[in-house]
Amino acid sequence: MSRAPQAKIADKRRLDPRERELEIVQGAVAFFAEFGFDGSTRELAARLGITQPLLYRYFPSKEALLDRVYEEVYVNRWNKDWESQLRDRAVPLEDRLVRFYQAYAKVILNYEWVRLFMFAGLKGLDFNARYLAFLRSAAFDLIAREIRREHGMPVDGPILDEEAELIWGLHAAIFYLGVRQFIYGMPVPDDRDADLALRVRAFLRGMPAAVGDLIQSEEMEEARRTG
Template identity: 35%
Template sequence: MSTREEAPETRPPFPPARGGSRPGTRALTDRKPRKRARRGERRELIIEGAQKIFSEQGFSASTRDIAASLGVTQALLYKYFPSKEALIQAVFENRYAHGRFMPDPEILADTSRPLVERVTAFYGALFDFLRDGSLRLFIRAALDGYAAHDIYANELVRGSILPLVEAMRAELSLPPTSERAMSNAEYEIAMAEHGGTVFIAIRNLVYERGPHIEVKDAIAQHVRIWLPGALAEMKRIHADWSEQKPVSEALLQAPGLESVQRER
């Protein structure tokens, strides 16, 4: 196949695909491609495009519609993914597996900064991840009956909840989780902060109604309100440790990616 002319520099980087794709969905082929995508690159582009389509339209979108939106044939789609379920699996793995959706936990471990600054920076970075469509995708998956949470829950605990609990224990000079397993009560303390940030993201990215101050300022405000009470509650929990139950070991294990199937 001969190489076609390079497109002008003024051309938008994500042009509409043949058949009229949504703005922002990059076509894999168009009238004047800059160069032919290699196999691995094309697979990644299909995954990225499918993620956007699923997050906007839901998982009822057909492979025919997905192919048309991406500017490829349905046959090419099936060349890379033997079924729609395989494509959905690849999208979930790309977005949620192996801690890809979590900020670097070293942000929380850096004791050269006050804890309030570390927690604010960590959850500000989490919001930056959620704004690329990952939040909508997760909500769509739950509504359409796909068990994305089977990956998400484990990665959340390992990549966010546990590092936050470790940082809070260090702040209070309490034993690390390697010596005293994280308790269910501590899990709920950390989830209160995580849930607050996620709801700020829902208001901003899903409802598109708020917050009424800058997002990062709202996250910082939430941390300042939450942290003093959280530390006081953690101190109380450890003072009465005999009454506490450890969090389930299953939550601390690496998730089984094969489990992301439709539940209903």
């Protein structure tokens, strides 16, 4: 037993800096997700079993540590394959949507993701708006067009606000599972995949019909005006 002097066990003083930094970051993710940005560096250090000034050896300020926390939780979580999978017409649209939301839910429906996201929003950071603008451009427009194609509607031209809003609604219902569980502390369905499948099914039964009604009534409106 020459290597690893006593690495993991007991008093782990004088760690390799890379390992210590990793511990700090992971501890900070859990800590700030629980207490928000106003959680104190002393309390965080106590949780990590180190002293508070040591944090400042690894991060120049609390804000720098928080930036690192956000990078850890939100960067590189989006899978580019999801977009091509959503477009794969060899698979029924309902299956595509169910699989996408099941995979996406695995990424976002966890304690850290949900709570840090809400803390950021309440703090007034523009992070949330930027993230959701990306989500809309990456997924919502795509989903709207696949639904149009499925129902023989024109896929060119801009997506109606109403179509986007109903897709927002599906997204909201799914994200709200995380809010209920991790922010309100309420129970959520045991079988998440089955729950998501149900939500997608209900969405696909209702959304195109409601949008269809809308477009019909718009066409009637236009017909009444022009003729």
